[in-house]
Amino acid sequence: MDNQPVLLTACKENFAAQCNLTTSLSQTVLTGLVKLLELNMSTMQTAFIESAAAARQYLSTEPKEWLALSVVHCQPTAGKAFDYARHVSKIVSETQTELNKAAELEIAETSSKILTIVDAVANSTPAADTAAHMKVPRGKAAAKSGVAAAA
Numbered sequence: 001m002d003n004q005p006v007l008l009t010a011c012k013e014n015f016a017a018q019c020n021l022t023t024s025l026s027q028t029v030l031t032g033l034v035k036l037l038e039l040n041m042s043t044m045q046t047a048f049i050e051s052a053a054a055a056r057q058y059l060s061t062e063p064k065e066w067l068a069l070s071v072v073h074c075q076p077t078a079g080k081a082f083d084y085a086r087h088v089s090k091i092v093s094e095t096q097t098e099l100n101k102a103a104e105l106e107i108a109e110t111s112s113k114i115l116t117i118v119d120a121v122a123n124s125t126p127a128a129d130t131a132a133h134m135k136v137p138r139g140k141a142a143a144k145s146g147v148a149a150a151a
Contacts, residue, residue, distance in 0.1 A: 003121050010117040017113065021106040028102060032095030039087050046080075 054073050061069060 003124055006117065006120045006124060010113070013113055014110070017106060017110050021102065024102040024106070025099060028095060028098045031098075032091055035091045035095075036088065039084070039091065043084055
């Protein structure tokens with residue numbers, strides 16, 4: 001029996017699955033980048049406002065008080081830098097987790113489709129041809145174990 005329609009269908013489904021995976025991964029990466037952009041914009045806006053307030057404060061004090069004022073401004077800045085790094089780490093971690101989930105899901109779906117195709121090809125082999133029929137179960141088992149090992 002001709003296996004071309006089965007294989008053509010399999011190729012189309014595989015291409016569709018690859019497109020879905022690429023779309024899913026791209027969307028996840030884009031979401032992570034948007035979160036980083038929002039964090040950076042918020043951080044820049046806060047830094048600008050605080051810098052302007054600090055400049056006004058420096059201008060309203062005597063030069064001999066500037067060193068003490070600098071110490072007052074540096075302490076909160078270190079804490080803010082730590083908070084920023086923590087937020088970036090959280091965004092990266094969440095994005096990586098989502099990428100892993102998407103990839104695992106797609107691998108499982110693709111493996112299932114491949115096993116279905118192997119079954120369809122094996123079942124479409126004519127039973128009258130005993131030599132071919134004898135080889136199909138071994139080939140089918142080998143294909144299934146290969147797919148299982150890859151997943």
